[in-house]
Amino acid sequence: MKIARHFTQKGKDIYSDIIFEKRTSKITNTDGSVAFEANEVEVPSSWSNVATDIMAQKYFRKAGVPRALKPVAEENIPDWLRRQEADEEQLAKFPKEERYTREMSAKQVMHRLAGTWTYWGYKHNYFTTEEDARAFYDELCYMLMNQMAAPNSPQWFNTGLHWAYGVDGPSQGHFYIDPVTGKLVKSKSSYEHPQPHACFIQAVDDDLVNAGGIMDLWVREARLFKYGSGTGSNFSALRGENERLSGGGKSSGLMSFLKIGDTAAGAIKSGGTTRRAAKMVCLDIDHPDVEQFIDWKVTEEAKVASLVAGSKAIRKVINEVFGAVNGCVKQPSLLDPKQNKNLALALKKARAANVPDSYVQRIIHLARQGFTEIDFEEYDTDWTSKAYLTVAGQNSNNSLRLSNAFLKAVEENKDWELVRRIDGKVHKTMPARDLFERLSYAAWSCADPGLQFDTTINEWHTCPEDGRINASNPCSEYMFLDDTACNLASLNMMKFYDAAKNRLDVEAYKHAIRIWTVVLEISVLMAQFPSQRIAELSYKFRTLGLGYANLGTWLMVSGIPYNSAQANAITGAVTAILTGVSYKTSAELASELGPFPGFEKNREHMLRVIRNHRRAAYNSPDSEYEGLSIFPMGINGKFCPDYLIKDAKTAWDDALTLGEKHGYRNAQTTVIAPTGTIGLLMDCDTTGIEPDFALVKFKKLAGGGYFKIINKSVPQALEHLGYGKDQITKIIEYVVGSATFAGAPHVNRENLKLRGFTDEVLDTVEESLPTAFDINYVFNRYVVGESFLLNQLKIPKEVFERPDFNLLQHLGFTAEQVMQANEAICGTMMIEGAPFLKDEHLPVFDCANKCGRRGKRFIPYQAHLNVMAAAQPFISGAISKTINMPYEATVEDVKQAYMASWKLMIKANALYRDGSKLSQPLSSVSENIFESLEESEVEELVSAPAALKAQQVAEKIVEKIIVRKMAERRRLPGRRSGYTQKAVIGGHKVYLRTGEYEDGSLGEIFLDMHKEGAAFRSLMNGFAIAVSLGLQYGVPLEEFVEAFVFTKFEPNGVVQGHDRVKMATSVMDFIFRELAITYLDRNDLAHVSPEALVVDQTTTKDEVIDEEELTDLVEPIGNPEPAISVGKTTTRSGLQVKVSANQIQEARIKGYEGTSCPECSSMTLVRNGSCLKCETCGATTGCS
Incomplete structure (x- = not known):
């Protein structure tokens, strides 16, 4: 292939326009301990500290990099592209412990990635000339370093270690297809052929112990989990409970085996990392055990609630029984409830609380032996806690496969048959609406299961002659045949945005698509796979997963509301260009290297799918589509710029024309992945196809801590909407605050001086304001100094050291005054009510969640569905995305969202209702319910271990802090009561x-x-x-x-x-x-x-x-x-509950989930596709 240069120039240093600097990358835990630290890390100065941390912590090779390298001579490979290995002669000159080191520069990482892809491509004739290979290498290095694109994490982990450094190791049981002979080969090295694929789909047969069966699947999954990849399977082949076995017995059913797989996945997680194994479990809607599958997580979460409530009830009984029989060593009559009324009452309470009699007897037995107390563990609803580890179903995403037949039965209120797996007979008949109600309630209750629309998926299947599409990867974007794999990469849309013209740089965008399609194709060529079957089929069909990120930011910057017809049309157009150009490139590759081996068998099917993609680009009438029962949302030309429509149509014209002539090198080319970790590496404000989650972000500082900054998209959007410079300044100040006492109401320098503050102390406080989330956080003894509080303000140490001490309230400021000052100084963190802002422009700045403390606006779930519907007709695979629903959403809303998804031709849907996870902190609405309780009820509800990380639904936990203002000693009366x-x-x-x-x-x-x-x-x-x-x-x-x-x-x-x-x-x-x-x-x-x-x-x-x-x-x-x-039961203090509640509240106001990251403990988890992502360290609960 010919590779043109777009970003670089021949003979010019590719990094000449980039300024590099050396930084310290440091990630700390919430307790201040260091989780990771690396010094002298070289990165571009334009990178954020989070991007630096991702590169240094996750993607740098941390050991085994030789200090001295030498090239390995290889026939027909130019000198600059030769792979390298350790130069033992030169290394001998170093002390033994200094011969090998780690990667320390982003240049090293970009070189090993781009170099490896170029090496394999050149070696196997992907480039017309050596100069094309050099252009390919240069363009890739430029794009990677400028955060324009990024491959999925396994590429960063594995690719190039053998080529760049000669790193090697024994085989881990992988296989690959020799690209020269086409024969299956068992790997002899764990690094020569890297494993760059993140997404896998694996088949499972209804067989217990043989290859391809149930127990074999757990082994195959384990091999993938070990290396950080994700996998999904459809378990519908397994027979249902009580179905006949060949030996004459009855099956224990699907759920018994799913629990084994769930436990295995959880064990691998705990063995190597805190990250949850990325696993998808799919099931057809006609399976005999589908009702138990739907209820699985609902039931298990109910068990968690029972464990939490029960553990507290039993602890209370333990204390009361031990207290009632205290002293029985000397007074045995205390053990007789007829003589000891206290014991009688304690036993009655135990019965009333349904504490098992045997457990009560155990306590009394211990008391007879002289025990006065025992250790008894209480549980809480933290999702990383023992309560969740105790129950099943927590290590997978679950999805139901719904057919059109089922959904039509729901519409028409017909019956639905559950079918036995062995003899095909009807197991049970039930109203389809009952089953639909059941799955909708489950999703409303605990966000699982998600849905995959089976008929739609298979109507867009390019290779049906080789089987149906039965399942997906854990995040639901890769959907293809069983036992295949997909490697992903994503383009950063904001890097192709021309701010001066407020439009997409289409030529740069198309060039990047072409380059990265080739990268992913070469990655199939060089890859090894965890099983023979996956190696064979991945080589045969060569599926790719190119996508994009930062779409939501681009829309906002352009002044386009996410919830608008314009956003839908533009999303459709840019996605059409993505896949059209990618398929065109695939056809070019086929003209040079041949189509994928499975193409000819599926030629007519694939060309039909390509023609349907093209019809959507032209917004053709439904009657023109081939083989579809649900029709796509085409690009509406009324709402899309002409230049985008033109390029979208041209891309699909070329893709079809070249494909008819040459075929395609790849059966699929695009997906929309959640881009969790790589999105942070590219400094994306939004991931995948998602909108932004908040208008104000808290960016990490190099020396630790965070600073508050408005999304860079907001001022650009305001400018494009026609606001002047002064107006924009005022609007931004309304959102993020002035960060100064000047002009602030109530809490300002003048009023603070009247209360005893000095200029020196006020200067110190003011220096802290730019990083403050709330002014109360800077008015504390650590900022103003203990000596100032003691000597100047005359506040006793025992007063200001109280955990609930509030200096501003102590000085006489009312809560309302503090709130007004806080919004002026620290900002409202929302744009609603901003000066000069027109009401018609508010939708441009809507986010997935409500912003700030008082924000009311957010993007409705229908808008999420419409954007997905706009993109789906132009994606080979599917879209990983969260459909956010507010806490107030009902089961009926969930049902309507599901039906709308089906009719909009979306392939998969994962709904998340705010507060639907038992482990999630309550929404503001539900908190208010508990705050309305009487104080006496509050005291009964507070239970610290559960409250420490989540104000719990199961326990109805609430916290009420009463702040006392005490400026001086309160003296007692001369004559006083007491006892x-x-x-x-x-x-x-x-x-x-x-x-x-x-x-x-x-x-x-x-x-x-x-x-x-x-x-x-x-x-x-x-x-x-x-x-x-x-x-x-x-x-x-x-x-x-x-x-x-x-x-x-x-x-x-x-x-x-x-x-x-x-x-x-x-x-x-x-x-x-x-x-x-x-x-x-x-x-x-x-x-x-x-x-x-x-x-x-x-x-x-x-x-x-x-x-x-x-x-x-x-x-x-x-x-x-x-x-x-032998110990005692204990609870956490009220202070700890207060701190936790404040952290949760602060995190949710900032737009985060309100739960802590399992890797770095930061309260910066956000929804990312169907999973979670940490904005601080990049950890994800998915496979991206």
Whole structure:
């Protein structure tokens, strides 16, 4: 092939116009520890720090790179293209530990990628001349370095290590087709033929242990998961539950085997990485076990909720039972519920809470042996927690394959038959609408299963003579025959945008498409595969996955709303150019190298599909399409620029003409992938075909931390919409804030000076404003300094160290004043209500989520569907995309979205309703429901381990923070109320006296242990005075309770003389249990509940306990043993809940999901296709 130059010049250094710099790449965990660090990393200065981190952390080869290299002579390979290997003679001059190093420059990585592709292409006659090969290499290096395009992650990991550095290793069981002989060969090296493919589809037969069967699939999947690739399979061949086996028995059913595969995938994940194995499970809608499959994740999430709620109920019972029988070592009668009403009540509560009798008996048995407490683990709904690890179905994306027949049955309210796999007889008949309702509810409830429209997929199948398309890869963009693979690459649309003309540079775009189609084709040539079958079929059909990213940014920059007919038409046109030019290039390759081996057998089918693509480009009437039952959305010329329509039509004219003459080198050429990690490498604001998720981004700083910046698309869009420079400045300031006190309402330099601030401190605070998310975060002791708070503002240390201390509120600013100042200084993070902005322009800036705290606008789900429908007629495969739905969406909305997707000819649909995952923090709407609860209800609902990472649906967790303003000491009245409590702890007497304010709250305590010696007595008195002063200066009693309950030291043990506390681990433990019970109603810290006290006094007819029944729970086991402690159940503090809630709230306001990244712990996860992506470290839960 002839390769023209578009971006480079012959003989000129390809990087001459690029400025490089050396940086430190550092990724830290949320606790400040370093997750990854690399120094002297060389990258272009135009790259962001996130792109630098992706390259350094994920794509640099971290070991085995020789310091000295030598070329390997090879016939007919020019010197500049020869592969390299370690120069042992030169390496011997270095100390042994310094002979091998790591990649340190982006130039090294681009060279090994572009060089390897060029080497294999040149070696196998892809280029007409050596100069064409050189142009190919130069253009690729230029595009890679300028973030114009990127291949999928396995290419960065594997490609070129053998060619550039001579890296080698033993075979890992892979196979490849020798491109010269066409014969299957087992790999002898793990690197000579790299594995560049990210997406796999594998078949599974209804066979237990033989090759191609169920257990064999887990092994084949494991080989892919190990190297970071994803795989999908359709399990519809497996027989349903209770179907006949050849040996005369009955099958255990599909679900039993899916659980094995799910566990295997999870085990591989935990063995090597924190990333979830990327796995797709597909099932046909007529399978006998389809109902269980639909309910699978709904049921498993219900189990998680049960584990969470049940673990807390059991812990409460454990505490109450142990408390009721405390002291049974010396008083065995406490084990008899007829004599011990506290135990009777505890047993009754256990029954009411449905705690298994056997578990209660176990606790009592332990108490007889002298145990006073046990370790008991509570669960929470964090998606990385043990609760989720315990249940099945969490390691795959699930999809149902729906046929047109089923969907028409739903429309016409007809019955649907589930068919047995072995004899083909009807297993069950049911209303189609019932099944559709069931799958819609499941998707509404937990976002699974997704849908794949089987009839549509196969009507656009280019090779039906070789079988049906049954499944997809995990992200649903690659759809082809079983046992095939696809390698992906994506173009960055913004790099082909001509800002001066506000239009696409079509010539550059088409040139890039041509170059990258050749790259992906060469990648098939050089690749090795994890099985013989995949190697054979991938070589035979040579499917490619070229796509694009940053479409949503380009639309916004151009001033085009994502939710508009114009966006739909333009999306259709640029996608038509993508696939049309790619198929044209494939036909050119076929003219030189021959069509793919499966082409002739499928010639008429493929040309029919190409003709249908072309008809969509021409927006032909439905009657002209061949072999379709659902018709595509063509390009509407009324809403699309003429230059795009012209190029789209020409691309498909050429693709068809050349294909009819030469055939095609590839059965498929394009998909739209989620572009998670590579999107960050290219500094894309939006991934794949997605819109933006927020108007304000938090970009990483080189030295750590983040700075706030408005999307670069916003000012450009405003300019194209006709706004002046001053207007744009004001609008941007409204969104991101002024980052200065100047002109701010209420919280400004003048008012702060009146409250004691100095210019020096104000300058320090103001320097922090540009990086601040909220002004409250810069008014703290770390910024203003503890000495300033103590000496200048006269705030006691114990006050400003309180976790709920708010300096601005302490200084007298109201919440409303702080909010107004915050929006002026830190911005609203939304564009709604911005000065000068016209209402008709608001849709241009709509995002997938609501923006800021007060934003109301977001892109409706119908717009997501329309953009997909516009692109799908021009994509060989499918589109990986999330259909965002608000929390308020109903099951009926889900049903309508699914039906609309089918009628719009979309191939696959993954819906995500905000809040539909149990592990996701609640949306603002649901939070408000809980905030409306009474404070007494709140106290019952708070449960820290679950709340720490998600305010839970299962537990109805809520947090209410009460901020006290306390500027000076609150003195007690001269005559005050209180009480005296005498108790004996472990044989030592203690007297506790309290003093109260007029409102009954605690203001002071006195402690006396007069027989314990002067030193100990003085120590206790001093401690009591310190606590009293703290109470009078505003330290909440709750904080003292959290600090001192469960402290352990002598004296401790059995407590006598107190009706509700029967055991204490120390004097401190007893004092603060007593104070918490009396003043805070902390009944959870008492061993005897108030109800039990009432039982001791009187029992009504309705409350009579069946003593015989309860006595059965207490089996006579023998004499109690001395007290033993094997730990205790604990909960997290209110402080930790508050911090977590703030982090979740902040993340969601910024547009993130509100959950932490499993790799770097950052709260920067966003939806990415049907998966999640971390904006900080690039980790994904998919295969991109």
